[in-house]
Amino acid sequence: MRGLSQRVQAMKPSATVAVNARALELRRQGVDLVALTAGEPDFDTPEHVKEAARRALLAGKTKYAPPAGIPELREALAEKFRRENGLGVKPEETLVTVGGKQALFNLFQAILDPGDEVIVLAPYWVSYPEMVRFAGGVPVEVETRPEEGFIPDPERVQRAITPRTKALVVNSPNNPTGAVYPKEVLEALARLALEHDFYLVSDEIYEHLIYEGEHFSPGTLAPEHTITVNGAAKAFAMTGWRIGYACGPKAVIQAMANVSSQSTTSPDTIAQWATLEALTNRESSQAFIAMAREAYRRRRDLLLSGLASLGLKAVRPSGAFYVLLDTSPFAPDEIRAAERLLEAGVAVVPGTDFAAYGHVRLSYATSEAQLQKALERFAEALSRAQV
Structure with missing residues (x-):
């Protein structure tokens, strides 16, 4: 046994x-x-973020937080997604997690049943297919090619869609290729999600690290089908603070929060107050x-x-x-x-x-x-x- x-x-x-x-x-x-x-x-x-953590400690903000995150941070996230990404979300449509990795893990646990297929664009971040499999899903690889700058071909993606397709994962800027997907490509992928009624998982953790081109959030085109995942790690050099966040349809976000409630309970409270400073002290x-x-x-x-x-x-x-x-x-x-x-x-x-x-x-x-x-x-x- x-x-x-x-x-x-x-x-x-x-x-x-x-x-x-x-x-x-x-x-x-x-x-x-x-x-x-x-x-x-x-x-x-950054020092202003560390100072916010010190203030939170001195103020005794060391207790459990709600599974979806402290209300102040969720309000700031809704504003961030509106201002920077053009996503008209409400605080209750946002979620704070233990790093962006937990947001993705919880998401796949929330939306996948055994045998559901998730399209991943290869090369991909190593954890996507493992998370999908752990949730009972089946990762379906669609290649992107060096000679095409590792930019996805929407027609190639379309050919991979089946009646079991539950989601498509996009990651721009991309790990490991560094590719920034053009707006027209992301729009084409969002239209596929609308036409075939599957989820679009948009991992935007590197959105502030773009050297040529511009960032585009496909959730602006397909808001009811898109879960946008991000975090404090890359933009604010807060990898060890373990704060990720996401936004999307309220029912999906609530299901993801339910997974947190039975696993981590909530992200670190002090780190949440520090992230609030990172998001609201925009000048610094x-x-x-x-x-x-x-x-x-x-x-x-x-x-x-x-x-x-x-x-x-x-x-x-x-x-x-x-x-x-x-x-x-x-x-x-x-x-x-x-x-x-x-x-x-x-x-x-x-x-x-x-x-x-x-x-x-x-x-x-x-x-x-x-x-x-x-x-x-x-x-x-x-x-x-x-x-």
Whole structure:
């Protein structure tokens, strides 16, 4: 009778978390390693946000919060979604979660029955298909291609729709490709959701990290079909604070909150008050975002020019802080290439679990000095591979 459940045994651990943990452990052991693995800003949380957390502590705001989030933050979220995304939502149509990851996890638990299909655009963030499977759903991959800039083809998506299609997941700016989907493409995908009556899950966690192009929220076109997911982690360098948020149809949001009520109860109360400051102190927060975005832009350009000088191929990302690198000059497959780069002193994430075969993901959320060192080590690994 004893043992683990089949659904837990079938779930793979997050590849990005595992690789980053390995890199951190090697560093702790004294290994001189450049880690291009972490999907988190290397900047500290802005001081005005930390000060808000201190105020909350001093004010004794340390008790349980409602499962859907403190009312003040939900009101601020409704205003944020209206102002920045053009989404006419009410506070009761918003939800605060333990990171954006919990928002997605709760969503799939709330909407999926066994056998329901969810279309995911490959390459994809590693957790989407695992969350779908854990909820009893079936992930259906639709490829995006390097030669097309990893931009989805709506006709390709349409061909994947079946009577069992329950949802389509879009992520723009994208992890791991850095692609920013054009407005007309997102509009076409939203029309598919309307025509075929399925949910559109729009993961917009990187919305403030766009270097070319503009952000567009497809929920403006299909509000009753779209659940928009976001969070404080990337924009405000609050990864460890674990605050995500979402908005969408009231019944779906309430169902997601019900899942929270039986799991985490609520997100961290102090972190919610800090996030309220991040959203409402717009002058300080926008200054921080602009500073970080410009730093990432410089780092991206440094990394891309260095890779090009070595004859290495990568599709130019327009957002987020990732580059997918073609690994064919290093090894026959992305796993062996990642191993050879690690031997050269650079930790990267193999594209396998992203469905980015023949690629590794590089995160440029690190200093320019570290990126320059990584490029030097790429050159060393390349010379060894060509011997």
